[in-house]
Amino acid sequence: MDYGLTLALIGAGLAALLAGIGSAIGISTAGKSATGVLSEKPERYGQMFIMVVLPGTQGFYGFLAAFLVMLNLNFFAEEGVPELSTTLGLQVLIACLPIAFAGLVSAIFQGRVCSGGILMAAKRPEMAFKAGVVYAVMVEVYAVLGLLVTMFMLMFGIDWPT
Amino acid sequence: MPELAEQAILDFYTYPPIGGDDWRYTFQTAQVRTLEIQMLSRAALLDMANAENFEQAADLLSGSEYALPRGGKDFAEVEEILQQRRAAVRELFSDLMLDEPTVELFRTRDDFANLRLAVRRTMTEKPLGTDYSSGGNVPPELIEQIFSEEDVFSKPVFPDYVQEAVEQAVLAYYQQKDIRRIDYAIDSVQAQYNLRQARRLRSVFLLGFFRIQIDLTNIRTMLRLKFTESEQPNVFLEGGFIELERFRHGLELGYEALGPLFFVTPYHRIVDTGANYLASNKSFLRVEQQCDEHLTGFLKSTVLITAGPQPIIAFLLMKENEIRTVRLILTAKKNHLDTKLILDRIS
Numbered sequence: 001m002d003y004g005l006t007l008a009l010i011g012a013g014l015a016a017l018l019a020g021i022g023s024a025i026g027i028s029t030a031g032k033s034a035t036g037v038l039s040e041k042p043e044r045y046g047q048m049f050i051m052v053v054l055p056g057t058q059g060f061y062g063f064l065a066a067f068l069v070m071l072n073l074n075f076f077a078e079e080g081v082p083e084l085s086t087t088l089g090l091q092v093l094i095a096c097l098p099i100a101f102a103g104l105v106s107a108i109f110q111g112r113v114c115s116g117g118i119l120m121a122a123k124r125p126e127m128a129f130k131a132g133v134v135y136a137v138m139v140e141v142y143a144v145l146g147l148l149v150t151m152f153m154l155m156f157g158i159d160w161p162t
Numbered sequence: 163m164p165e166l167a168e169q170a171i172l173d174f175y176t177y178p179p180i181g182g183d184d185w186r187y188t189f190q191t192a193q194v195r196t197l198e199i200q201m202l203s204r205a206a207l208l209d210m211a212n213a214e215n216f217e218q219a220a221d222l223l224s225g226s227e228y229a230l231p232r233g234g235k236d237f238a239e240v241e242e243i244l245q246q247r248r249a250a251v252r253e254l255f256s257d258l259m260l261d262e263p264t265v266e267l268f269r270t271r272d273d274f275a276n277l278r279l280a281v282r283r284t285m286t287e288k289p290l291g292t293d294y295s296s297g298g299n300v301p302p303e304l305i306e307q308i309f310s311e312e313d314v315f316s317k318p319v320f321p322d323y324v325q326e327a328v329e330q331a332v333l334a335y336y337q338q339k340d341i342r343r344i345d346y347a348i349d350s351v352q353a354q355y356n357l358r359q360a361r362r363l364r365s366v367f368l369l370g371f372f373r374i375q376i377d378l379t380n381i382r383t384m385l386r387l388k389f390t391e392s393e394q395p396n397v398f399l400e401g402g403f404i405e406l407e408r409f410r411h412g413l414e415l416g417y418e419a420l421g422p423l424f425f426v427t428p429y430h431r432i433v434d435t436g437a438n439y440l441a442s443n444k445s446f447l448r449v450e451q452q453c454d455e456h457l458t459g460f461l462k463s464t465v466l467i468t469a470g471p472q473p474i475i476a477f478l479l480m481k482e483n484e485i486r487t488v489r490l491i492l493t494a495k496k497n498h499l500d501t502k503l504i505l506d507r508i509s
Contacts (some may be wrong), residue, residue, distance in 0.1 A: 035194050037192045118192060
């Protein structure tokens with residue numbers, strides 16, 4: 001009996017799940033900082049917004065990877081999902097891991113960087129973009145790299161059944 | 163937590179470690195960061211000190227939270243506003259701190275202050291009075307009642323730290339019949355209690371803060387003993403970063419040799435500047451100012467913390483310091499003190 005499809009689905013699930021968990025934690029950290037500042041300075045909402053939503057991107061990256069797996073497995077086609085060998089399923093699972101873990105960890109730490117940026121923006125609004133957002137984007141880069149590796153492996157490294 | 167172990171003095175240059183982040187305090191830290199913006203700037207305080215008179219100094223507060231009611235120029239009104247602000251800051255601190263034992267620890271400051279008053283008055287057979295602070299853990303009414311009935315020892319009703327402080331203070335007073343011994347004894351109990359609690363709370367920041375406080379108290383004590391030429395080498399507090407032998411040795415040296423004696427410590431500038439000013443002006447203004455500045459510098463280093471109790475504790479203490487400075491300037495202006503003296507104290 002082949003477990004290929006199960007393994008591939010676990011891979012897609014992990015990509016969406018772990019990156020999503022990371023984003024939720026990151027947004028909650030940044031969001032708590034933002035609400036703390038906004039409780040005293042509500043006029044800073046615009047500046048805070050970008051830094052609160054930035055850790056949310058990893059969740060979308062995870063979703064994108066999972067969607068790519070589902071697309072290649074013909075989830076949305078009428079003919080149904082094809083049989084997958086265990087080896088192929090394992091390849092799909094491994095291909096999903098970069099964005100799953102890079103997304104999880106980078107989102108949590110990006111949330112902390114955003115939190116620091118929010119505190120700085122509270123005192124030095126002119127530095128909100130220059131330092132707050134730019135530093136947070138630096139963390140984002142590694143989530144993007146994770147997504148790219150996952151996408152390249154899924155698109156060019158796996159011989160999907162037709 | 164290895165940082166909680168006793169630290170050698172050379173482990174840091176100016177300030178000891180302040181500990182790491184605690185992400186439970188994300189919201190609270192952000193709130194105090196925003197409130198810090200509303201604090202009076204150094205320039206505003208200097209403007210107040212340079213004002214021609216009390217009225218002008220009070221006018222400079224009109225755009226701040228300390229603004230007097232329209233037309234109000236009475237010092238009693240100022241005092242009331244300052245007390246209201248202090249109560250509000252303490253209430254905010256109590257709301258923001260998630261660790262109740264830390265709030266209780268800071269409330270004990272008022273307990274020890276109340277105790278100093280009550281024991282001093284009892285020992286010198288003066289009226290007990292009713293002017294006790296209500297910000298402590300022990301209700302002022304209980305202190306009044308127990309001391310008026312002279313029932314402190316027969317049935318202990320105070321918390322352990324208060325009971326210990328009373329016993330030590332009374333014992334210290336009767337040993338030498340010296341009223342200052344009461345303060346030394348209570349200071350000592352308070353310092354040891356603070357250190358014990360900081361260790362129990364596993365707070366690197368609080369431990370560092372209380373140890374700096376002990377060092378600064380010892381520096382002040384050393385200079386006061388030198389100035390009054392008293393010989394009481396056993397009044398220094400234990401538990402600071404500096405070994406007590408250095409302070410005792412300082413008592414034997416001249417003012418000019420104190421700076422070099424403390425050269426290897428983080429307090430070199432405080433001792434050097436304070437001792438020189440004391441020698442030339444016969445005044446403790448500069449050492450008090452330098453001690454305040456050192457402590458404020460340590461509190462300001464909490465800017466490195468993104469989330470944690472440290473910025474909240476620092477905010478409480480800096481805000482209380484701001485209130486004290488405003489009171490100091492306005493009192494000095496009301497009493498027509500020389501502007502240079504005020505500047506020496508605050509700048």
